[in-house]
Amino acid sequence: MSAFTPLLDSxxxxxxxxxxxxxxxxxxxxxxxxxxxxxxxxxxxxxxASLFRRARRSVQAAELGAAAYLQVEADEGLLFAAAPxxxxxxxxxxxxxxxxxxxxxxLEAARVAEALA
Amino acid sequence: xxxTPTQVRQWSEEVARDPGNLAFLPLAExxxxxxxxxxxxxxxxxxxxxxxxxxxxxxxLGVIYAEGGEPVKAFDEWDIALRLSPDHRAxxxxxxxxxxxxxxxxxxxxxxxxxxxxxxxxxxxxxxxDLARTNAAVSAPMARPGPAPASPGSTGSAALxxxxxADSTGGGVGGVGGVGGVGGVGGxxxxxxxxxxxxxxxxxxxxxxxxxxxxxxxxxxxxxxGSTSAAPPAGNAGGSASTDRPMAAGEAGAAAGxxxxxxxxxxxWDSLQDEFAALGAERGVVGAILxxxxxxxxxxxxxxxxxxxxxxxxxxxxxxxxxxxxxVKHLGMGAWRGILLExxxxxxxxxxxxxxxxxxxxxxxxxxxxWVLRLAARARDAAARWLGAGGGP
Numbered sequence: 001m002s003a004f005t006p007l008l009d010s011x012x013x014x015x016x017x018x019x020x021x022x023x024x025x026x027x028x029x030x031x032x033x034x035x036x037x038x039x040x041x042x043x044x045x046x047x048x049a050s051l052f053r054r055a056r057r058s059v060q061a062a063e064l065g066a067a068a069y070l071q072v073e074a075d076e077g078l079l080f081a082a083a084p085x086x087x088x089x090x091x092x093x094x095x096x097x098x099x100x101x102x103x104x105x106x107l108e109a110a111r112v113a114e115a116l117a
Numbered sequence: 118x119x120x121t122p123t124q125v126r127q128w129s130e131e132v133a134r135d136p137g138n139l140a141f142l143p144l145a146e147x148x149x150x151x152x153x154x155x156x157x158x159x160x161x162x163x164x165x166x167x168x169x170x171x172x173x174x175x176x177x178l179g180v181i182y183a184e185g186g187e188p189v190k191a192f193d194e195w196d197i198a199l200r201l202s203p204d205h206r207a208x209x210x211x212x213x214x215x216x217x218x219x220x221x222x223x224x225x226x227x228x229x230x231x232x233x234x235x236x237x238x239x240x241x242x243x244x245x246x247d248l249a250r251t252n253a254a255v256s257a258p259m260a261r262p263g264p265a266p267a268s269p270g271s272t273g274s275a276a277l278x279x280x281x282x283a284d285s286t287g288g289g290v291g292g293v294g295g296v297g298g299v300g301g302v303g304g305x306x307x308x309x310x311x312x313x314x315x316x317x318x319x320x321x322x323x324x325x326x327x328x329x330x331x332x333x334x335x336x337x338x339x340x341x342x343g344s345t346s347a348a349p350p351a352g353n354a355g356g357s358a359s360t361d362r363p364m365a366a367g368e369a370g371a372a373a374g375x376x377x378x379x380x381x382x383x384x385x386w387d388s389l390q391d392e393f394a395a396l397g398a399e400r401g402v403v404g405a406i407l408x409x410x411x412x413x414x415x416x417x418x419x420x421x422x423x424x425x426x427x428x429x430x431x432x433x434x435x436x437x438x439x440x441x442x443x444x445v446k447h448l449g450m451g452a453w454r455g456i457l458l459e460x461x462x463x464x465x466x467x468x469x470x471x472x473x474x475x476x477x478x479x480x481x482x483x484x485x486x487x488w489v490l491r492l493a494a495r496a497r498d499a500a501a502r503w504l505g506a507g508g509g510p
Contacts, residue, residue: 040447047444054437055458058465061429063421064403064479065460072441075451079444095448 004032007115011092011108016100018077021093023049025056025083031090039095044079048072048093052081069109074098080105084113120147132160137167142174149181157181162395166495169502172202179211188215193385206235210242217245225249386416392499393417396492401484403463405496410473411435417496419479430477437467438475455493457486466493470500 019035179194213228404419412435
């Protein structure tokens with residue numbers, strides 16, 4: 001059990017969340033994960049990290065600041081990636097059902113950020 | 118008759134409650150009458166987003182563009198109105214008069230012939246039609262590739278106009294200057310040169326009448342200028358029409374003539390650009406852009422610190438669509454529908470469009486996220502309409 005485990009637990013308690021991970025933004029490797037069985041964690045981590053890096057470059061190019069939060073919506077689910085300052089270059093990645101309460105997930109992500117700060 | 122303040126307030130409330138409410142039309146017209154062109158323009162564009170097939174709105178938007186000195190856009194809007202409703206008299210009249218102003222005689226004849234049939238008592242229309250018909254007849258033999266010979270009566274410097282140059286001293290066929298009255302909006306006073314001495318006078322159109330067409334300032338100036346008939350967009354000495362847009366009639370020559378190409382062709386880029394510009398003009402919005410799958414900007418701007426960052430953003434985002442698709446596929450989540458990106462300063466919404474493209478709408482953080490999502494939905498609708506109507510590559 002790492003220092004991140006309780007944080008992931010709190011996120012996973014939100015109804016509709018299928019799992020969460022702490023992922024290195026630079027290389028997309030998983031640092032800590034707590035996912036439902038069947039979720040391709042490493043692949044998702046790599047892809048979300050890559051997407052986050054691209055998004056970060058795009059807002060930098062537009063001089064709109066540093067990317068802090070990314071949300072990918074799909075027909076049957078949602079992906080969240082938050083970059084709390086307290087996590088350094090790590091991302092909190094959340095996999096959820098499409099019907100999840102987005103506000104609650106964001107709130108939990110913010111709490112994680114606060115806890116890490 | 119001008120709207121009363123009570124009416125204006127009522128329309129405003131209706132539009133505020135439901136942006137798709139048709140009250141946007143009289144409200145926009147009222148704003149236009151008050152000289153609030155920008156407000157009228159925005160209202161019309163927004164109204165059309167929700168009522169894209171509203172003929173009157175397209176016509177009114179054309180009038181607003183024309184009054185704002187944007188005849189190309191005006192032409193497009195009236196053209197759309199006619200495509201939606203070929204019997205729309207006001208649009209027919211307006212586009213016919215615009216063709217006269219541009220010395221696009223074949224197209225003018227085609228439109229005005231029908232307009233005159235619809236309104237045989239309209240003397241101004243009749244005069245414009247006569248003028249167009251005469252000029253079309255004169256210019257028809259010259260409507261072929263190669264430089265146009267100067268008209269016999271003209272001086273070298275006078276042969277600027279596409280068809281034979283007007284020669285006020287010779288009482289010849291009037292050029293553009295002869296239709297000083299085309300733009301009744303400004304209450305033009307130009308008498309101009311004329312056909313057979315019957316000047317087409319301006320200023321007879323009622324100020325509130327949507328039949329008004331374009332501002333005839335250039336024509337009036339040309340008419341006052343005397344011997345040179347400086348057609349609005351000069352420089353097309355060889356063609357039968359002088360236009361500042363690729364009008365079918367101008368390109369194809371008098372024989373093929375007319376705006377047939379425009380009638381059945383793909384939607385104009387301008388209309389999409391206008392819609393994205395309108396979104397970008399919303400309070401707190403940084404910009405809205407539409408990108409193709411290769412990362413080229415199709416429409417819109419994203420101006421930060423006085424510079425358009427759209428190309429840079431587009432270049433970085435070009436692969437994001439496929440990346441998002443791969444990520445959600447790995448999770449068996451179906452297709453991706455959108456990405457929301459937040460920074461301490463801004464909220465950015467990305468959404469896929471047809472043909473592998475993507476749109477991006479960015480707003481300052483003070484704009485509520487829900488509103489950004491709605492703006493992006495509007496942008497997506499506009500892009501879908503444009504692409505769906507053949508605006509794609």
